[in-house]
Amino acid sequence: MSTEILTLFKIIVSAAFVDNIILARYIGLCPYIGMSSSVANSIGMGMAVTFVMVLASIVTWVLWNFIFVPLGLEYLRIMVFILVIATLVQLVEILLKKNVPNLYRAMGIYLPLITTNCAILAVTFLGVDYGYTLLQVVVYSISVALGFTVALVLLAGIRERLRLARVPQFWQGYPIVFVATCLLAIAFLGFKGLVK
Amino acid sequence: MKNILRVALALTVVCVVAACALSVVHVVTKEKIAEEAKKELKEALGVVFPKAETFTPLDLAAFGTLPESKDIQFLEAYEAQSGGERQGLVFKVASTGYGGPIVLLVGVDTKEGKITGxxxxxxxETPGLGSNVAEAGFLSQFLGKSLESPFRVGEDVQAVSGATISSRAVARACAKVAEIVRGEGR
Amino acid sequence: MMREFWHYFRNGLLGENPVLKLMIGLCSVLAVSVRVENCLGMGAAVIFVLTCSSLVISLIRNFVPNEVRIPIFIVVISTFTTIVDLVMKAYLPPLSKAMGIFIPLIVVNCIIMARAEAFASRKPPLLAVADALGMGVGYTLVITAIGVVRELFGYGEILSHPVFPRAYQGMMAMILPPGAFLLIGISIALLNWSLKKVKP
Incomplete structure (x- = not known):
């Protein structure tokens, strides 16, 4: 039992920090750059991503282990996983709008952007590639989403400060954002070797 | 109603065409992919045991209780044969390094009690540091080493500079393989 | 027609370069560009998927009901992505291994979806192909340029051939994520600067 908990703990630390999906694996950069202009936006995006990521990895894990592998249809994986995510996003949007209008107001506008968020597709692929159990997949996807949100909020904080800073003309806008990301990535390198 | 039918029809047609196209590509490439994987394994086995011509997979259970710890795991074993005669063994081992498991093949000449490759x-591992343990410069120092050596970094194994943990992982894999082969010989 | 073709082709190379101007398709640019060889492979894969799906989407644009156009685009794009994935696995296994998950992730490469939605679904096939080729080549140029710098300084090699003397110790920062982020920042700043110079 204790080894199982230890494995879960390892998954959490490595997925959220050591192999941070943005700063160490370069996945999910579009929303990272696009949605990090303010801290409030980035938290909304983080919530939406967490929600869809966990749902998507559960659904794809079940489909993969009970339908695709037994039938030998592994080669249809890319198409089916992305369609599952797209459908799920639509479904979540409709359900939230009807039943939880408050939550919808908080993260609704971010949902359509998520279909083409590579972080979610990557997590569903990696979840089945690593051969995790269902519980491990759930923990894994929550941790990845946590790492995603942390990186997003950190950058949003820096960008809010940058707006007041004097930046050379050609470095204004995206270039300076990438320089800030570079420094963040250096900081996250410090986590490497934490999990053995 | 008519609109729904139109939408459904369009989706169905596109999906069916896509699935058919993919099935064709899958059938065409399936064998080639399997063949490539086999070829790759054969080449890798050839590198660690150049003297042998054929390799037959062995059941790991035949080696009794293997050292199972979180640092090291035995994945596969092969018997290296030349002219129908057993020359040695090749083990596929996962040894935990700095960034995760390092999966490596270790070839052992059982007649002479030496590491063959x-x-x-x-x-x-970290690119530029730990990744150097995969380079010939580091690995060549193990060639021809007797199974009786201690395989300890700092004693008989020179670590890659800046990558002691990765180097230790490779040395540990050799030490464990040597331990098993020595145990089997007795 | 030919002039229009060139116009849209050139548009993707500089004016609307997908990576440096539109800020899309970044993930694979940063992840794959450690080696020039991987960059060329990734560029070829993206050009193939982008051109084929743009062509198909443009051809079927009049039959596709508006409500389901996005799912249909996704199916078309993922079909070509799977084809690339399988073919690379079969005929170029080392390259496919080096790029790993980033080949399947072409399907969510925003460049392709964005061009399908904004361009291919509205224009005739020839122009869609021109736009796709321009965008694809523009992407490949950027990724290869970054790859050359990273491989040269990171390993001291180009296409795995040593360029610098053996004593050269690779610059680790170039291979690791921070170097990639810094380089892309510098490239965008340079492009901004050069565009300003050309057009006063």
């Missing part, structure tokens, strides 16, 4: 198959 090493090849790193997969690793997630």
């Amino acid at each position: 090493l090849k790193v198959l997969e690793h997630q």
Whole structure:
């Protein structure tokens, strides 16, 4: 039992920090750059991503282990996983709008952007590639989403400060954002070797 | 109603065409992919045991209780044969390094009790530092080493500079393989 | 027609370069560009998927009901992505291994979806192909340029051939994530600067 908990703990630390999906694996950069202009936006995006990521990895894990592998249809994986995510996003949007209008107001506008968020597709692929159990997949996807949100909020904080800073003309806008990301990535390198 | 039918029809047609196209490509490439994987394994085995011509997979259970710890795992074993005669063994081992498991093949000449070769198959070590343990410069020092050596970094194994943990992982894999082969010989 | 073709082709190379101007398709640019060889492979894969799906989407644009156009685009794009994935696995296994998950992730490469939605679904096939080729080549140029710098300084090699003397110790920062982020920042700043110079 204790080894199982230890494995879960390892998954959490490595997925959220050591192999941070943005700063160490370069996945999910579009929303990272696009949605990090303010801290409030980035938290909304983080919530939406967490929600869809966990749902998507559960659904794809079940489909993969009970339908695709037994039938030998592994080669249809890319198409089916992305369609599952797209459908799920639509479904979540409709359900939230009807039943939880408050939550919808908080993260609704971010949902359509998520279909083409590579972080979610990557997590569903990696979840089945690593051969995790269902519980491990759930923990894994929550941790990845946590790492995603942390990186997003950190950058949003820096960008809010940058707006007041004097930046050379050609470095204004995206270039300076990438320089800030570079420094963040250096900081996250410090986590490497934490999990053995 | 008519609109729904139109939408459904369009989706169905596109999906069916896509699925058909993919099935064709899958059938065409399936054998080639399997063949490539086999070829790759054969080449890797050839590198760690150049003298042998054929390799037959062995059941790991035949070696009794293997050292199972979180640092090291035995994945596969092969018997290296030349002219129908057993020359040695090749083990596929996962040894935990700095960034994750380092999966490597270790070839052992059982007649002379020597390491015949090493090849790193997969690793997630830091590029530029730990990744150097996959290079010939580091691995060549194990060639021809007796199974009786201690395989300890700092004693008989020179670590890659800045990558002691990765180097230790490779040395540990050799030490454990040597331990098993020595145990089997008795 | 030919002039229009060139116009849209050139548009993707500089004016609307997908990576440096539109800020899309970044993930694979940063992840794959450690080696020039991987960059060329990734560029070829993206050009193939982008051109084929743009062509198909443009051809079927009049039959596709508006409500389901996005799912249909996704199916078309993922079909070509799977084809690339399988073919690379079969005929170029080392390259496919080096790029790993980033080949399947072409399907969510925003460049392709964005061009399908904004361009291919509205224009005739020839122009869609021109736009796709321009965008694809523009992407490949950027990724290869970054790859050359990273491989040269990171390993001291180009296409795995040593360029610098053996004593050269690779610059680790170039291979690791921070170097990639810094380089892309510098490239965008340079492009901004050069565009300003050309057009006063």
